[in-house]
Amino acid sequence: MANPLEHCADCVELLGEYIDGSLPPERAEALEAHLSLCPPCITFVRTYKATRALCRHKLAREMPAELKSSLQAFLAKNVPGYRTPGDGGGEKN
Amino acid sequence: MADTPTRTAPAEVREQEQPGQVPDVELVRKAQAGDAAAFAELVGRHQRQLYRLALRMTGSEADAQEVLQEAFLNAYQKLPNFRGEAQFSSWLYRIAANSALMRLRRKRRAPDALTDQPLELQGPRFSAEGYLDPAPLSDWSQRADEKMMDRELGTAIDQAVAGLPDDYRTVFLLKDVDGLSNEEIAGALDLTVPAVKSRLHRARLALREKLGEFFGE
Ligand SMILES: [Zn+2]
Numbered sequence: 001m002a003n004p005l006e007h008c009a010d011c012v013e014l015l016g017e018y019i020d021g022s023l024p025p026e027r028a029e030a031l032e033a034h035l036s037l038c039p040p041c042i043t044f045v046r047t048y049k050a051t052r053a054l055c056r057h058k059l060a061r062e063m064p065a066e067l068k069s070s071l072q073a074f075l076a077k078n079v080p081g082y083r084t085p086g087d088g089g090g091e092k093n
Numbered sequence: 094m095a096d097t098p099t100r101t102a103p104a105e106v107r108e109q110e111q112p113g114q115v116p117d118v119e120l121v122r123k124a125q126a127g128d129a130a131a132f133a134e135l136v137g138r139h140q141r142q143l144y145r146l147a148l149r150m151t152g153s154e155a156d157a158q159e160v161l162q163e164a165f166l167n168a169y170q171k172l173p174n175f176r177g178e179a180q181f182s183s184w185l186y187r188i189a190a191n192s193a194l195m196r197l198r199r200k201r202r203a204p205d206a207l208t209d210q211p212l213e214l215q216g217p218r219f220s221a222e223g224y225l226d227p228a229p230l231s232d233w234s235q236r237a238d239e240k241m242m243d244r245e246l247g248t249a250i251d252q253a254v255a256g257l258p259d260d261y262r263t264v265f266l267l268k269d270v271d272g273l274s275n276e277e278i279a280g281a282l283d284l285t286v287p288a289v290k291s292r293l294h295r296a297r298l299a300l301r302e303k304l305g306e307f308f309g310e
Contacts, residue, residue, distance in 0.1 A: 007223030012216075016294030040228035044217065050234035051301040052269045057241055058250045059270045063144040067158055071140060074162045079169050081129035 004033030164189035186281035216298035233308035253303035265296035
């Protein structure tokens with residue numbers, strides 16, 4: 001087990017890479033060791049992650065269907081030989 | 094005890110190259126040889142992420158539509174020059190980002206992305222010894238799930254995100270909401286990957302403070 005990070009400030013600093021899964025394993029271990037000793041940082045991590053989840057839920061956007069068809073029409077007009085892929089073409093859902 | 098790390102991109106928003114599909118490079122080669130169907134397939138694969146990029150950068154549905162048209166047409170015209178050193182998606186994002194930036198400049202609403210001004214974004218505070226001070230009072234993440242559909246929370250989120258500086262907001266939305274990779278964002282916005290990571294982290298910290306206020310932390 002790695003030595004725990006000493007300070008909450010270090011823990012918070014590494015949090016972005018930690019929750020993105022890009023922190024080197026030994027740094028992640030040191031961070032987790034700090035968490036096991038520091039309830040305030042556990043709360044901090046949870047609310048940091050909740051922030052992301054809430055924003056994703058509220059702000060996610062799908063490309064509107066009208067925009068897809070207007071884009072296809074535009075390309076059909078401007079790209080020689082362009083044809084909208086039929087059903088079962090490139091797109092899922 | 095520790096929360097497990099979660100992977101970057103939410104699966105539901107990454108619909109580009111699926112396993113078992115013809116890879117982009119191959120479609121690009123065909124399109125370069127004049128196969129319009131291959132180009133149409135590339136459009137189908139990338140239109141949604143490109144739409145999100147255009148929307149996040151311009152902040153407007155109407156602008157996003159024009160950026161998208163311009164970007165794909167531009168990509169088609171420049172296709173012979175694409176050498177395949179970069180990912181096709183990154184190359185495409187860069188084209189769309191340039192189109193969005195030009196549009197913003199014409200509207201004299203250039204994002205402060207390029208000015209790199211120092212910013213006072215709120216974040217957690219620490220004691221002289223480096224401990225969280227004040228410590229978070231409540232774990233409002235417990236209540237977050239039930240509040241997902243709450244209108245007031247929705248407004249608080251909108252306001253908090255709108256309060257971020259342009260480039261922080263764009264990076265945050267592209268990564269945490271739309272699921273682009275750090276590398277894709279860096280390429281599109283002409284930032285280094287460390288700069289993307291740092292803006293992302295600072296944006297999340299600032300938003301966390303605002304949502305904490307909403308939950309009465
Ligand atoms: Zn701590």
